[in-house]
Amino acid sequence: MSNWFQEHPIFTIIGHTALVATTTIVFTTFVLDENKINFYKAQSESATAQINNEKAVAEQYKAKISVLESDITALRSDNERYLKWLGQDPKSFPSLEQEIKNLNAKLKDAALASIAKSSNDSKSNTSPITSPAEASPLPYQFSSEFLRGSSFVDPKTRATIGVSDISPKFTATGVLSIPGKGNLDLSGVKPGSSWSFSENGINYKLTLEGVNWINNTLKASVVEMPASK
Template sequence: MPSWFQEHPAFSIISHTIVVATATWLVSSFVIDENKVNLYKAKAESAESRAEQFNAKISILESDLANLKSENDRYLTWLTSDPKTVPAMEKRIKELEGSLASAALNKVSEHHEGSDQPLVKPKYYEFSKSFMKGETFVDPKTNAVIGISNISIDNTARGTLYIPGSETIELQNVGPGATWKFDKNGVKYQMTVEGVNWLNNTLKASVTEVDKE
């Protein structure tokens, strides 16, 4: 007795074709999806490897920069200790200029109105210095201090600030151009963040004497 499949050969062929095509599609889709997963995984691993190399390079550069700065500071200390060297003479010249500025300021304050003697405009005090993250900037005249604990990729810094007559200030997202005014012994000064560099973890700050308002 013939079977149902024998009596309907066309349907059997079509059904078989559909089953084979479906199985082929499923296998192909699985292989393609697995290849995609492997590709994405390989890309992610490659990106992670590059990031690790980038971080390692930054760490090495920071270490080299710190070592160079340490050596430079040591050599500068040696040079300034010898009064015959150029750095020592430059330091002495700045000290003398500061003394002359103070003397000129005192002379101007003593000058009475109506005098026909010309007024001498004093040279205002100014001190600036570059420093690294983790270090502090200390103004030798006013003792104003900036300490930086972190520098962000957008060239902003986080740390603390102390200026005479004020409590310690917590700094958040401070960028170049940030200023704070303060008084010390009747003289007005301005603390300024002149530069922030995330790439080499350095900053520059200054304290300058300003006119009384």
């Protein structure tokens, strides 16, 4: 009876089927695991390549900015040297401009002297004649450019803007110091931003007029505001 079980073909078929099924399961599991590994490996390599590409682009932009800053510095140096040379030439525009300013100053002094003399010689009881500049002085104003890492300081009111960083969106980060308000931190300040303050009973407005990320320059101004009635 035992020989019948051992020699019967059905047991051979069952054993063969079990062996094939086991082999198939093992092979399928191995192939699927290997495919998963290859898939995740491909994703990792793709992400690494993208990061490296972005780093390369960032380095290119840094190099371009560095070159632009160097060119701007060289141009400024050349411009200052040329202006100095032109200022020494009597027929150049800077020299002529300075000569015109000197002549205007002399004419103004002569006009004031003439008015003062006429006032002294007059025997009428009218009030002394004053020049338009004395009657209604022009409002105070001061503007200047400055670089990132430096400050704009108004010589009259001592209002100050110090900028430590400029973003590619042309906004500034730094510190503002105005009379009566102390120091104020600035973050993401756009060109055209302004702050009002008073000094010695006079109202002023401090304005950030320009922010240039390309050459790291800024411009600010302080203007005297008309007194409120």
